[in-house]
Amino acid sequence: MTELAELDLSGITAAQERQILDRLLRDDFDQWAEQAARVGHCAHPIRLTGQQRTVETATGSVLSTFASASLPDEVLYVRCNNRRASWCPSCSRTYQGDMWHLLKAGAAGGDKGVPESVASHPMVFATLTAPSFGPVHASKKPGSKTQRCRPRTRGEFCRHGKSLSCMDIHAEHDTLARQPFCGDCYDYEAHVIWQWWAPELWRRFTIALPRLIAKRLCLTQSQARRLACVSFAKVGEYQARGVIHFHAIIRLDGPPVDDDRYPAPLADVDSAWLADLVRQAVASVQYQAPPVSRAAPGYLLRFGAQVDARPVHHSAGRDDLSGAIHPETVAAYIAKYSTKSATDLDSGIRSANPHLARVRATVLGLSELAYRTYPPGLLEPPNPYLLLGKWAHMLAFRGHFASKSRRYSTTMGRLRSARRRFEHAKAFSPDGVVDVAALDQDLADDETTLVVNDWQFVGTGWTTPGDAVLVAETSAITREYAGVGRVQSQNTTTK
Numbered sequence: 001m002t003e004l005a006e007l008d009l010s011g012i013t014a015a016q017e018r019q020i021l022d023r024l025l026r027d028d029f030d031q032w033a034e035q036a037a038r039v040g041h042c043a044h045p046i047r048l049t050g051q052q053r054t055v056e057t058a059t060g061s062v063l064s065t066f067a068s069a070s071l072p073d074e075v076l077y078v079r080c081n082n083r084r085a086s087w088c089p090s091c092s093r094t095y096q097g098d099m100w101h102l103l104k105a106g107a108a109g110g111d112k113g114v115p116e117s118v119a120s121h122p123m124v125f126a127t128l129t130a131p132s133f134g135p136v137h138a139s140k141k142p143g144s145k146t147q148r149c150r151p152r153t154r155g156e157f158c159r160h161g162k163s164l165s166c167m168d169i170h171a172e173h174d175t176l177a178r179q180p181f182c183g184d185c186y187d188y189e190a191h192v193i194w195q196w197w198a199p200e201l202w203r204r205f206t207i208a209l210p211r212l213i214a215k216r217l218c219l220t221q222s223q224a225r226r227l228a229c230v231s232f233a234k235v236g237e238y239q240a241r242g243v244i245h246f247h248a249i250i251r252l253d254g255p256p257v258d259d260d261r262y263p264a265p266l267a268d269v270d271s272a273w274l275a276d277l278v279r280q281a282v283a284s285v286q287y288q289a290p291p292v293s294r295a296a297p298g299y300l301l302r303f304g305a306q307v308d309a310r311p312v313h314h315s316a317g318r319d320d321l322s323g324a325i326h327p328e329t330v331a332a333y334i335a336k337y338s339t340k341s342a343t344d345l346d347s348g349i350r351s352a353n354p355h356l357a358r359v360r361a362t363v364l365g366l367s368e369l370a371y372r373t374y375p376p377g378l379l380e381p382p383n384p385y386l387l388l389g390k391w392a393h394m395l396a397f398r399g400h401f402a403s404k405s406r407r408y409s410t411t412m413g414r415l416r417s418a419r420r421r422f423e424h425a426k427a428f429s430p431d432g433v434v435d436v437a438a439l440d441q442d443l444a445d446d447e448t449t450l451v452v453n454d455w456q457f458v459g460t461g462w463t464t465p466g467d468a469v470l471v472a473e474t475s476a477i478t479r480e481y482a483g484v485g486r487v488q489s490q491n492t493t494t495k
């Protein structure tokens with residue numbers, strides 16, 4: 001456990017202080033601290049009571065019993081596994097790590113059962129953006145010091161008389177950055193409708209790309225599938241203007257043969273070739289959204305004209321002049337986006353960002369309109385905007401923040417159960433050291449024993465607010481140390 005002297009316990013209430021002292025003075029404090037460490041100092045763990053018995057299948061005799069009654073407070077804590085950093089910094093970090101492994105395995109190979117050879121397959125890192133819904137104040141790009149927002153030497157005004165020119169340089173967290181110049185010119189309805197159908201646009205893209213590949217190879221689609229299959233992993237990220245972007249790793253494999261799930265595709269295609277087709281596929285996608293009410297306009301939806309599709313190469317350096325990018329850099333980017341998204345949006349909404357507040361109000365307004373104009377049950381097909389209002393907190397984005405095609409790499413579920421097995425083994429090992437080889441052997445011997453779980457849900461969170469403070473502070477310090485280690489190891493591995 002971390003040195004207690006390092007904990008910053010300023011700003012706590014008298015009651016919390018008393019609870020913390022109680023905890024520290026208990027005989028079983030060390031055991032409690034170990035429990036907290038085992039769930040990675042999760043901020044909102046699940047509390048369970050009950051027991052787990054390991055039974056020998058042949059004889060029915062109980063080999064070992066693990067019961068919550070033997071633990072401090074007689075409860076077992078289990079991680080919340082929440083992805084959002086604002087809810088649980090620890091689990092969010094674990095999620096980010098898992099996501100990184102999953103994405104890296106698919107991009108660089110050599111991990112999680114994906115062979116290293118996938119890194120030499122044609123691969124592209126693409127960013128699919130939303131179109132413009134009206135001019136917004138631009139924040140400067142990372143690395144640029146001088147990028148002015150929207151300089152117009154002769155001035156420019158909208159039809160409401162508002163200036164559309166701005167000489168300022170907005171930092172990323174400047175309150176004006178990404179706010180519309182004129183709230184009446186900004187097309188909030190189009191923004192919301194686009195966001196609502198963004199998953200459909202992505203789906204259409206995943207259909208358009210293989211079609212385009214077949215066409216370029218002068219083959220039918222089923223012929224093309226016998227030569228090359230598209231796999232991808234994508235994450236959604238909110239931009240500061242409250243609209244979602246998709247970042248995707250798109251990879252071309254050959255068709256699976258027998259045991260080889262990741263064979264190389266046909267020889268004469270490369271990453272640059274694929275990048276070109278990705279750009280074309282994105283540009284070709286469109287969807288005619290049904291109108292929200294009989295009087296409302298229908299929108300022909302597309303992705304933004306700005307399509308970034310960069311070839312991914314194992315040999316690419318940090319600032320490759322050709323625009324190529326290294327597989328591990330891509331995986332790290334995309335894993336970062338996958339936890340950032342909703343958290344950033346949370347803070348945007350909490351900070352009373354007037355633009356985001358208006359997007360949300362528009363979601364509710366359109367939902368109300370759809371509900372009144374198309375009462376459920378009266379029209380076929382059913383009103384596609386029926387659930388729109390329920391997604392107001394997500395600014396009408398109802399899709400998955402992270403998804404991947406089946407063959408891209410391993411799954412989050414498999415990573416999680418592997419870690420659970422590891423943590424379980426660690427919990428039962430007297431010195432906290434796990435013999436991984438023995439663990440593998442245990443797994444192989446699985447049929448000889450049966451694990452019987454009998455757990456009841458008690459609640460979520462730590463037992464007292466004082467405990468929660470203690471855990472949160474320890475967690476912050478642990479992450480600080482881990483953060484230092486991580487930066488150092490990144491510096492040595494990204495060369």
Ligand SMILES: [Zn+2]
Nearest residue numbers: 042080088091
């Ligand atoms: Zn958690």
Ligand SMILES: [Zn+2]
Nearest residue numbers: 137149166168
């Ligand atoms: Zn500006």
Ligand SMILES: [Zn+2]
Nearest residue numbers: 158160182185
């Ligand atoms: Zn205007």
